Amino acid sequence: MKASRTFASAAVALALAATATACGGGSTDSSGGGSSSGKTLTYWASNQGTSVNVDKQVLGPELKKFTQQTGIKVNLEVVPWSDLLNRIMAAASSGQGPDVLNIGNSWSASLQATGALLPWDSANMAKIGGASKFNASALASTGVAGQPPAAVPLYALSYGLYWNKAEFKKAGIAGPPATWSQLIADGKKLTGNGKWGIALECGQYQENAHHAFAFGQQLGANFFTKAGKPDFDSPQAVQAVKQYVDLMATDKIASPGDAEYANNQSVTDFATGKAAMLLWQAAGTSLKLQGMKTDQFGVAPVPFQTANPTGSGKIDTMAAGINMAVFKNSKNLSGAEKFVNFMTSTAEQKIINGKYGSISPVQAAASQAVNPTPELATLKQVLANNSAPLPQVADESNFETLVGTAMKNLFADAAGGKSVTDSTVKSELTKAQQQMPAS
Incomplete structure (x- = not known):
């Protein structure tokens, strides 16, 4: 997860993004931006496995399942951690971004400040089952307290x-x-x-x-x-x-x-x-x-x-983890919300967190885990009792x-x-x- 640019460039990118008047996804350029069709989505996933190819192997079958259920095709790009923050900042400032993306949960408040991300207010949360479906500590790392979350929890880690x-x-x-x-x-x-x-x-x-x-x-x-x-x-x-x-x-x-x-x-x-x-x-x-x-x-x-x-x-x-966000000017907001709902469903959470060895931030999925490994049992206890969110x-x-x-x-x-x-x-x-x- 080494940064591909200097810390100064990341700071400049943040400043540019914070002052951008047109933020978010929704590009009509199918090669790099968000989808312009109601039948497609562009998804930037963070590199969770040992390689980009491993992530494609993990996520590929799940994305096909979503397409079978909804008719919406998901164009997947797995972005290495070394590039992810800079890519997101550039997308926020240019307006050329994906529809849905993963973010490190510690970045939530910083990206929230750009205005590029869809706020998960009560109406939007209701479309994916409500805020109560998520673990409270995971939800605390989704943006500034008192404001609608800028993202929703996807994977929890400690x-x-x-x-x-x-x-x-x-x-x-x-x-x-x-x-x-x-x-x-x-x-x-x-x-x-x-x-x-x-x-x-x-x-x-x-x-x-x-x-x-x-x-x-x-x-x-x-x-x-x-x-x-x-x-x-x-x-x-x-x-x-x-x-x-x-x-x-x-x-x-x-x-x-x-x-x-x-x-x-x-x-x-x-x-x-x-x-x-x-x-x-x-x-x-x-x-x-x-x-x-x-x-x-x-x-x-x-x-x-x-x-x-x-x-x-x-x-x-830190209360570590990965959140899932939507660029608010996506041309397919409805499809993006359906995808977030799918990825945070109890059934899907059990599958993807099981494959990655992470903890599900969805309470029902976490409670239904059968015979967790000693590793996960320890990490789950640490997350519950010995973690704190990075400053939001x-x-x-x-x-x-x-x-x-x-x-x-x-x-x-x-x-x-x-x-x-x-x-x-x-x-x-x-x-x-x-x-x-x-x-």
Whole structure:
């Protein structure tokens, strides 16, 4: 999910989109925009599987099923995470977009601010079964509180700590770490002989920002004030970011090569035994596709600062997930709404979340899950008890881009042998805050 452009270009795109007078889909160009016919839809799906082709294999039969039921053909494009936000911003500002699209749920408020997306007010929600069909925590990550959601939940996710059972046994460690100090101690025992304690995706700005938020919550940092103003370089934020970067810089339990990882290479390193731990969202399906058997790994909550934490100290993951949105000037709004209804139906949710190994945000589908895997049972519990939504403010996507890129720079320093101190972390976060677009 490495950004294909710099953080500055994403900020500019957001500013352009926010001032656009004609936003959304509805292009009559069948090669790239939304559909002009009531019998077709263009759908941009996010890359959820190990490759674009895997997503096409997962979604293809379901889209054919929708066509059989409605007569509406869906033209699918799976967009890599490295391109997705920039593609959406460009579509919002140009008016040349798809009818339906997936978005990272943390972007909901930022994209809502562009005015490009269909508001899911009570009338529109009624067309897909009502807001009550969705899990409340998932629905909280669909836009600014008090405004109609800009999207609806499609897949729900949370971070977990994946651990290699054989490597832990070999190192004489009984089970997964529960606290940060235990994570570091275990990581050092697991590092050596060409293997590392933990695999990180340090070149992926979104991944960096997600962890900064979660560890920031544990330490009292929110990265935005209650008034929605950026607060990237508070002492608590500096501590949270440094703690994460120190896994490579000071603790030396993550490989310097991880500084360049941006395309799920950390998952591969864990699956192939090069690292004994991994912080990831619903990695099980990807691990099995890479040859790792279910009984070879365990999943536990991401470690906390201390044992038995309380308050925000209990947060160890963002409320992660994927939302589904509609460009409001689609030429086929009726068909788009029918498609959203189909994809969020109980039957379909059980199928697609089952294939991806994610948690259904539709309550009926989640409750009907039979014999969930230990992985999903853990992630579901974490999502319910230890998650918080990223700030639902218009500048959230800029937070991810700027803070995540600042952390990428810090990891690059660590990999190159440069000292990472409180001062250097604060300097990078201050620069990130100064690069925020003016309100």
